[in-house]
Amino acid sequence: MSRGTLVIVGAGPRGTGLIERIAANAPELYAGSGLSREGFDIHLVDPYPPGAGRIWREAQSPLLWMNSHAEDVTMFTDETVTMEGPVRPGPTLHEWAGIDGSVFADRQLQGAYLRWVHERAVADLPDSIRVHHHPRRALRISGPREGRQQVWLEGRPRPLLADLVVLSLGHLDAELDAEQGDLAAYAERHGLVHLPPDFTADSDLSALAPGEPVLVRGFGLAFVDLMVLLTEGRGGRYEGDTYVPSGREPVLYVGSRRGVPYHSKIGYEWTGERPPLPRFFGPAEVDQLLARPGGFDFRRDVWPLVEKELGFAHYHRLFDVHPERTSGAWADFEEKYAAAEGEAELGALVASAVPDPADRLDLTALDRPLEGVRYGSYEEFQEGLRGYVERDLSRRHDPSYSPDLAVFLGLLSVYGQLIRLGGVPPWWHGFFSYLASGPPGPRLRQLLALSRAGVLKFVGADMSVTAEGGVFRATSATVPGAFVEARALVEARLPEPTVGRARDTLLRELHADGAAETPDGLLRVDPADGRILDRNGRPHPRRFALGPYTDGRTPGAFTRPRTGGPAFRQNDATARAALLFLGALTGRAAA
Numbered sequence: 355m356s357r358g359t360l361v362i363v364g365a366g367p368r369g370t371g372l373i374e375r376i377a378a379n380a381p382e383l384y385a386g387s388g389l390s391r392e393g394f395d396i397h398l399v400d401p402y403p404p405g406a407g408r409i410w411r412e413a414q415s416p417l418l419w420m421n422s423h424a425e426d427v428t429m430f431t432d433e434t435v436t437m438e439g440p441v442r443p444g445p446t447l448h449e450w451a452g453i454d455g456s457v458f459a460d461r462q463l464q465g466a467y468l469r470w471v472h473e474r475a476v477a478d479l480p481d482s483i484r485v486h487h488h489p490r491r492a493l494r495i496s497g498p499r500e501g502r503q504q505v506w507l508e509g510r511p512r513p514l515l516a517d518l519v520v521l522s523l524g525h526l527d528a529e530l531d532a533e534q535g536d537l538a539a540y541a542e543r544h545g546l547v548h549l550p551p552d553f554t555a556d557s558d559l560s561a562l563a564p565g566e567p568v569l570v571r572g573f574g575l576a577f578v579d580l581m582v583l584l585t586e587g588r589g590g591r592y593e594g595d596t597y598v599p600s601g602r603e604p605v606l607y608v609g610s611r612r613g614v615p616y617h618s619k620i621g622y623e624w625t626g627e628r629p630p631l632p633r634f635f636g637p638a639e640v641d642q643l644l645a646r647p648g649g650f651d652f653r654r655d656v657w658p659l660v661e662k663e664l665g666f667a668h669y670h671r672l673f674d675v676h677p678e679r680t681s682g683a684w685a686d687f688e689e690k691y692a693a694a695e696g697e698a699e700l701g702a703l704v705a706s707a708v709p710d711p712a713d714r715l716d717l718t719a720l721d722r723p724l725e726g727v728r729y730g731s732y733e734e735f736q737e738g739l740r741g742y743v744e745r746d747l748s749r750r751h752d753p754s755y756s757p758d759l760a761v762f763l764g765l766l767s768v769y770g771q772l773i774r775l776g777g778v779p780p781w782w783h784g785f786f787s788y789l790a791s792g793p794p795g796p797r798l799r800q801l802l803a804l805s806r807a808g809v810l811k812f813v814g815a816d817m818s819v820t821a822e823g824g825v826f827r828a829t830s831a832t833v834p835g836a837f838v839e840a841r842a843l844v845e846a847r848l849p850e851p852t853v854g855r856a857r858d859t860l861l862r863e864l865h866a867d868g869a870a871e872t873p874d875g876l877l878r879v880d881p882a883d884g885r886i887l888d889r890n891g892r893p894h895p896r897r898f899a900l901g902p903y904t905d906g907r908t909p910g911a912f913t914r915p916r917t918g919g920p921a922f923r924q925n926d927a928t929a930r931a932a933l934l935f936l937g938a939l940t941g942r943a944a945a
């Protein structure tokens with residue numbers, strides 16, 4: 355009989371993690387089975403190098419960094435991960451690279467780590483499992499539910515035949531939506547520059563001319579990449595806290611819905627007892643929500659649990675390490691906190707027990723710091739926003755505010771529960787990223803220096819862009835009546851990961867072929883093992899998907915050590931399902 359075949363499309367961190375789990379589970383599910391006599395082939399399809407893939411490839415600017423501390427990045431499991439397969443320990447990025455754990459490594463170095471992880475995982479596979487890399491795009495999958503699949507590759511007349519296919523496609527490129535299409539068409543007609551949402555490292559920035567104003571919509575991590583490539587990337591440099599321009603930089607006018615950059619990455623480590631999470635939003639609450647006959651509404655039924663969970667993490671830490679900033683005993687507060695219902699009751703309890711407002715958790719203020727804030731002129735606002743960033747930087751590097759880090763742990767816990775609840779709404783992912791996955795402190799210090807040097811200007815919250823009079827014009831709610839005009843507009847964000855608008859033919863065809871998507875456009879997968887669901891909720895026996903474009907998306911591919919990483923659990927479940935499926939096929943063929 356012919357050997358079994360597994361095709362993995364996408365050889366970035368998720369594809370790599372899957373191979374690591376296949377190797378880890380092989381001794382139990384493979385050795386001694388009929389499958390191990392026959393062996394099988396893994397075909398890894400990705401135009402970019404295995405391990406690093408597109409985002410972490412070593413061929414990119416050395417100026418681009420990770421936004422995680424090197425000690426917070428691991429590709430290996432530990433006993434905090436709830437999974438059926440075995441734990442296989444391995445080094446974190448900082449242990450592997452021999453660097454300080456608090457360093458923000460550049461993406462090239464992470465790419466080298468990922469390549470090493472890939473090579474080690476392949477070396478750990480039994481000899482009869484062979485891995486073949488095809489440096490091409492996969493264009494289409496065809497084949498019946500119950501039979502072998504065909505995976506069609508660019509430039510190849512015949513498809514790869516696959517008993518199973520796993521898609522770990524990562525971040526997707528997308529077709530322009532109606533607004534982007536109109537702006538692009540306007541730019542075309544008037545000779546303007548319009549750069550739509552994209553992976554910044556792959557954008558051609560050469561059209562952004564020195565000294566020219568450029569409107570930038572988006573203040574997250576894609577903006578930070580853009581800022582770096584257009585400043586240091588054009589020959590500027592820092593002397594301490596002063597930016598020395600090269601003269602080749604454009605002038606960036608940045609704004610967004612919130613009008614502020616993502617909160618600074620927290621700059622100290624956890625010490626002491628962790629908050630006992632989950633407490634108010636755990637498996638029991640998830641099961642109750644799932645069992646509700648009429649379904650549940652996110653804002654009405656889930657959000658209050660999330661708020662309560664995050665507050666619990668915050669106050670648990672505050673009472674634990676700063677009892678002098680609280681009044682009363684924790685046990686008493688905890689009991690009342692558990693019993694309190696509704697915003698008013700909780701607010702009153704907190705106000706009575708935590709005298710300093712800076713020690714209270716205010717998610718609304720954290721989320722929208724410019725809400726209702728108005729400035730009379732852009733000049734005043736520049737100073738105001740620099741003050742805000744300075745305060746955020748100093749608080750997030752001050753361990754006496756470690757309840758902030760407890761909230762971070764709470765956010766991770768909540769994320770894990772939301773996955774179990776059947777999917778993570780995009781707004782939650784955005785809220786999480788803004789609060790928990792912001793830029794490294796040094797990047798925000800650079801942002802301040804660029805602002806002082808006049809290379810970077812802030813537009814404000816609720817930034818709106820119109821195309822009129824042959825230019826782009828930006829306004830914001832923060833500085834009423836003022837506007838900025840420019841001949842260039844950059845949308846500094848990743849494309850929305852919607853299956854229906856993906857530029858990728860592979861996903862579009864899957865969708866046309868019956869694969870289900872959530873109302874937010876994410877591909878629906880079976881939470882048990884990542885099998886792709888059809889519109890009747892039936893899992894496809896031979897097709898799996900992992901990663902940020904699915905409703906099984908996790909906070910990010912890189913797990914912090916000892917945080918239970920849901921991505922590891924998913925990779926493990928998919929690897930086991932694949933081995934069992936291939937084993938059963940071999941058994942049938944041998945019988």
Ligand SMILES: Cc1cc2nc3c(=O)[nH]c(=O)nc-3n(C[C@H](O)[C@H](O)[C@H](O)COP(=O)(O)OP(=O)(O)OC[C@H]3O[C@@H](n4cnc5c(N)ncnc54)[C@H](O)[C@@H]3O)c2cc1C
Pocket residue numbers: 363364365366367368369399400401402406407408409410419420421422490491492493522523524525553575848858860900901902910911912913
């Ligand atoms: C710019 C950027 C920076 C980030 N920084 C961090 C960070 O610092 N820390 C962190 O924890 N997370 C970070 N993330 C989050 C990110 O989700 C993960 O780090 C990780 O890259 C996701 O892994 P993945 O394998 O799912 O996707 P990807 O890394 O996107 O890999 C998917 C692979 O699939 C391939 N592919 C897609 N379609 C096809 C096709 N049709 N045919 C063949 N191959 C295909 C792509 O070429 C790519 O190599 C960042 C994300 C981005 C976009």
